[in-house]
Amino acid sequence: xxxxxxxxxxxxxxxxxxxRKFQRTMIIIAFxxxxxxxxxxxxxxxxxxMVGFSFYKMKYVGRRTYVGLKNYQSxxxxxxxxxxxxLSLYYMxxxxxxxxxxxxxxxxxxxxxxxxxxxxxVIFFPFLVNGIAMGFIxxxxxxxxxxxxxxxxxxxFHIDSLPYWLRDQRINNWALVGTSVWxxxxxxxxxxxxxxxxxxxxxxxxxxxxGANGFQQFKYIILPGIQTIVTLNIxxxxxxxxxxxxxxxxxxxxxxxxxxxxxxMDRIAHTDQKVGLASAMAVFLLCLIFLATVxxxxxxxxxxxxxxxxxxxxxxxxxxxxxxRAARAEIKAGKEAQKRxxxxxxxEDA
Amino acid sequence: MKFQKATALTLAAAMSATLxxxxxxxxxxxxxxxSAAVSETSAAADSTEPSADAEASAASEEAPGEVDGATxxxxxxxxxxxxxxxxxxxxxxxxxxxxxxxxxxxxxxxAYLEEFGKVYPGIKVNIEAITDYASESxxxxxxxxxxxxxxxxxxxxxxxxxxxxxxxxxxxxxxQVNYTKNFExxxxxxxxxxxxxxxxxxxxxxxxxxxxxxxxxxxxxxFIGDLQKIRDNTDAIPLYTNYAAGWTMGAWDAYISGTATGxxxxxxxxxxxxxxxxAKNADDPGTYPYAVYKVLYDAVSxxxxxxxxxxxxxxxxxxxxxxxxxxxxxxGSWAVTQMQAAGPNAxxxxxxxxxxxxxxxxxxxxxxxxxxxxxxxxxxxxxxxxMIFIKWFTEKSGFSYNEGGLPIAADDSRVPDLYKPFTDNxxxxxxxxxxxxxxxxxPNEMNSESELAINAGGNEKVxxxxxxxxxxxxxxxxxxxxxxxxxxxxxxxxxxxILN
Numbered sequence: 001x002x003x004x005x006x007x008x009x010x011x012x013x014x015x016x017x018x019x020r021k022f023q024r025t026m027i028i029i030a031f032x033x034x035x036x037x038x039x040x041x042x043x044x045x046x047x048x049x050m051v052g053f054s055f056y057k058m059k060y061v062g063r064r065t066y067v068g069l070k071n072y073q074s075x076x077x078x079x080x081x082x083x084x085x086x087l088s089l090y091y092m093x094x095x096x097x098x099x100x101x102x103x104x105x106x107x108x109x110x111x112x113x114x115x116x117x118x119x120x121x122v123i124f125f126p127f128l129v130n131g132i133a134m135g136f137i138x139x140x141x142x143x144x145x146x147x148x149x150x151x152x153x154x155x156x157f158h159i160d161s162l163p164y165w166l167r168d169q170r171i172n173n174w175a176l177v178g179t180s181v182w183x184x185x186x187x188x189x190x191x192x193x194x195x196x197x198x199x200x201x202x203x204x205x206x207x208x209x210x211g212a213n214g215f216q217q218f219k220y221i222i223l224p225g226i227q228t229i230v231t232l233n234i235x236x237x238x239x240x241x242x243x244x245x246x247x248x249x250x251x252x253x254x255x256x257x258x259x260x261x262x263x264x265m266d267r268i269a270h271t272d273q274k275v276g277l278a279s280a281m282a283v284f285l286l287c288l289i290f291l292a293t294v295x296x297x298x299x300x301x302x303x304x305x306x307x308x309x310x311x312x313x314x315x316x317x318x319x320x321x322x323x324x325r326a327a328r329a330e331i332k333a334g335k336e337a338q339k340r341x342x343x344x345x346x347x348e349d350a
Numbered sequence: 351m352k353f354q355k356a357t358a359l360t361l362a363a364a365m366s367a368t369l370x371x372x373x374x375x376x377x378x379x380x381x382x383x384x385s386a387a388v389s390e391t392s393a394a395a396d397s398t399e400p401s402a403d404a405e406a407s408a409a410s411e412e413a414p415g416e417v418d419g420a421t422x423x424x425x426x427x428x429x430x431x432x433x434x435x436x437x438x439x440x441x442x443x444x445x446x447x448x449x450x451x452x453x454x455x456x457x458x459x460x461a462y463l464e465e466f467g468k469v470y471p472g473i474k475v476n477i478e479a480i481t482d483y484a485s486e487s488x489x490x491x492x493x494x495x496x497x498x499x500x501x502x503x504x505x506x507x508x509x510x511x512x513x514x515x516x517x518x519x520x521x522x523x524x525x526q527v528n529y530t531k532n533f534e535x536x537x538x539x540x541x542x543x544x545x546x547x548x549x550x551x552x553x554x555x556x557x558x559x560x561x562x563x564x565x566x567x568x569x570x571x572x573f574i575g576d577l578q579k580i581r582d583n584t585d586a587i588p589l590y591t592n593y594a595a596g597w598t599m600g601a602w603d604a605y606i607s608g609t610a611t612g613x614x615x616x617x618x619x620x621x622x623x624x625x626x627x628x629a630k631n632a633d634d635p636g637t638y639p640y641a642v643y644k645v646l647y648d649a650v651s652x653x654x655x656x657x658x659x660x661x662x663x664x665x666x667x668x669x670x671x672x673x674x675x676x677x678x679x680x681x682g683s684w685a686v687t688q689m690q691a692a693g694p695n696a697x698x699x700x701x702x703x704x705x706x707x708x709x710x711x712x713x714x715x716x717x718x719x720x721x722x723x724x725x726x727x728x729x730x731x732x733x734x735x736x737m738i739f740i741k742w743f744t745e746k747s748g749f750s751y752n753e754g755g756l757p758i759a760a761d762d763s764r765v766p767d768l769y770k771p772f773t774d775n776x777x778x779x780x781x782x783x784x785x786x787x788x789x790x791x792x793p794n795e796m797n798s799e800s801e802l803a804i805n806a807g808g809n810e811k812v813x814x815x816x817x818x819x820x821x822x823x824x825x826x827x828x829x830x831x832x833x834x835x836x837x838x839x840x841x842x843x844x845x846x847x848i849l850n
Binding site: 144 | 485488492505506508509593594596657658659660661663791794797798801803806807808809810813817820821
């Protein structure tokens with residue numbers, strides 16, 4: 001043993017390159033360096049640049065002056081920027097509604113339904129529609145007396161009693177959120193269906209034999225089974241609603257009180273050419289999304305603490321820990337008692 | 351020859367150093383000095399102070415063999431004689447995507463190029479039309495290597511020489527071309543207008559006649575009165591705002607200078623130094639920017655616009671004004687040909703001056719559309735070819751006239767019939783004077799700082815007038831106060847002197 005280690009210490013570099021360990025490392029490096037380089041070049045480097053920009057007062061071309069944190073202060077002090085974040089709440093409400101709807105449709109469609117495939121395709125279809133086309137579709141859809149109003153008049157609404165969907169500032173944001181739900185509910189649904197399919201079908205059979213109805217099956221089998229994908233969808237939807245852009249940009253171009261944070265950012269960056277401020281807004285949004293994700297993670301960890309399918313239950317874990325602690329304490333106490341006894345014995349000997 | 355090569359290389363090195371440092375005021379002085387053997391280098395290396403020499407060295411940058419070849423200027427070109435032996439390809443970036451189509455109503459690019467090919471068979475012009483030109487072109491410009499000719503996007507004047515080649519001295523070029531003032535810097539001209547527009551109102555003559563309007567309105571009050579007549583006597587929408595398209599609202603900015611004041615210095619020289627430029631004019635409330643935006647506010651608050659402004663349709667409005675469903679729209683003269691082409695009633699579409707009268711006389715702002723600029727990266731051959739093409743396009747193609755624009759070539763006097771209501775009423779065309787050289791960037795800076803983006807895509811501020819007027823939640827004067835406040839804040843932060 002000792003001789004081999006001594007030999008390897010003096011091994012030539014050439015020999016070293018032939019070792020399995022070295023070659024494995026080299027292959028790992030060689031394979032990962034390209035994607036890592038691309039990731040760095042197209043993601044982290046531009047992002048780093050942008051963080052740098054956020055401390056300057058600058059336009060795309062021309063001089064730049066260092067202003068420190070002034071851009072970040074403007075985000076909070078300017079009503080139009082900070083106020084735009086409030087609009088995200090509309091989209092968050094829409095996102096939650098969208099998830100519930102998608103989950104409902106997914107559950108139904110994953111059971112045996114006539115024309116199930118057709119329904120899946122129809123509901124998923126909007127996701128395939130180009131975002132710009134959506135702008136045109138919905139401008140006509142919401143135009144007074146056009147598509148939506150016509151449909152509503154079939155079911156008995158009078159055209160004069162219907163609101164102007166995009167003009168009325170009390171409802172135009174809801175109208176836009178509606179388009180977003182229409183577009184993404186299908187995508188969420190397909191993800192849910194995929195997850196539901198992976199649940200072991202024998203569980204349903206067992207549940208049916210036990211006399212569980214549809215809702216009980218959903219609550220006790222499906223929901224715990226697809227918990228991960230539900231969490232993921234919620235996180236994606238909430239962060240997505242913080243950075244909502246498309247509906248507002250293509251349908252109303254952010255006018256009439258529908259300018260979301262992203263649309264305002266686009267305006268500041270491109271029309272007003274305040275690149276520094278826009279960069280600061282982007283960085284701030286990133287932090288916000290990061291924060292939202294962390295908070296959600298924590299909430300879900302708490303909410304699902306009892307339902308970790310593979311893990312032992314929370315109580316069991318607690319009980320086990322308590323038992324271990326108790327055992328350790330006992331062992332410690334035992335050892336001390338032994339020592340004492342030994343010491344006593346020596347004393348007696350002496 | 352060897353010495354020349356060395357010179358050219360030094361120049362190229364100095365130029366690339368400049369490009370690397372472009373935009374920052376700290377040009378690497380040491381590098382410049384090391385290659386100061388050539389007289390042009392110091393001028394070329396200092397990007398913040400472009401001079402006539404800059405373009406000379408720019409032309410030589412990528413063509414080491416032609417350093418000593420004299421650079422042609424626009425005024426020296428004799429079409430049909432200069433450069434007939436040139437054999438090259440040039441690339442042009444344009445915003446006119448519609449002119450790429452074979453069924454374009456008018457003369458399309460191919461037809462123009464065919465004509466040009468007859469005179470200059472050796473020069474092949476490749477055209478790339480870009481949708482969303484205003485922002486895309488800026489990116490392309492930054493990236494470099496975009497081609498030879500471009501419609502100059504929104505660039506600071508001080509940066510013009512970094513990206514574009516001079517067409518020649520102001521004096522010489524101005525004697526041959528109108529409306530060059532927008533892209534003049536430091537005695538050099540960097541842009542030749544493709545066409546020029548006057549600002550007025552597109553209207554349907556038949557609807558106006560049906561409503562009983564016999565004389566075109568000359569003041570804001572008359573105009574609002576006429577809109578009311580149209581509302582009362584016809585089924586047409588009196589004034590179509592095109593709110594949803596956005597840029598159509600920003601178009602209102604074009605009326606606040608020459609049209610509303612009759613003063614060619616207002617836009618670039620006075621507005622910047624004016625305290626509260628949007629306030630009501632004490633002498634005549636029917637003039638100055640206040641009056642222009644007030645027309646919009648009043649029209650909306652009196653419900654003289656379309657019913658649902660948030661769902662207006664730009665493509666659709668062309669047909670609607672053509673067949674008499676819309677009475678008028680506030681748009682530049684370029685829009686007229688499109689409105690005429692959109693239906694069977696081309697002869698109903700007319701163009702009238704904006705209803706503002708300053709001291710008894712009406713004015714109309716006139717100014718260039720997009721300007722052609724030649725890349726600073728061009729070698730001497732392509733530069734000459736590009737310049738020949740632009741001169742031909744300006745003087746021989748008839749493009750401006752065909753598109754309903756005012757003449758660009760100085761010796762051209764053909765004004766399209768469209769402007770009859772202007773010439774009949776003795777309306778004076780006013781072209782804005784540029785800001786003085788030391789303040790050349792100030793209008794852009796003010797636009798950016800105040801975020802009002804006047805004549806620079808500030809659509810939202812005009813849209814907000816419509817919103818507030820319709821919802822009745824803010825009166826006109828307080829909107830103007832807000833704008834004045836933004837303007838004053840920007841003046842403060844940029845240290846602009848208030849002169850009046």
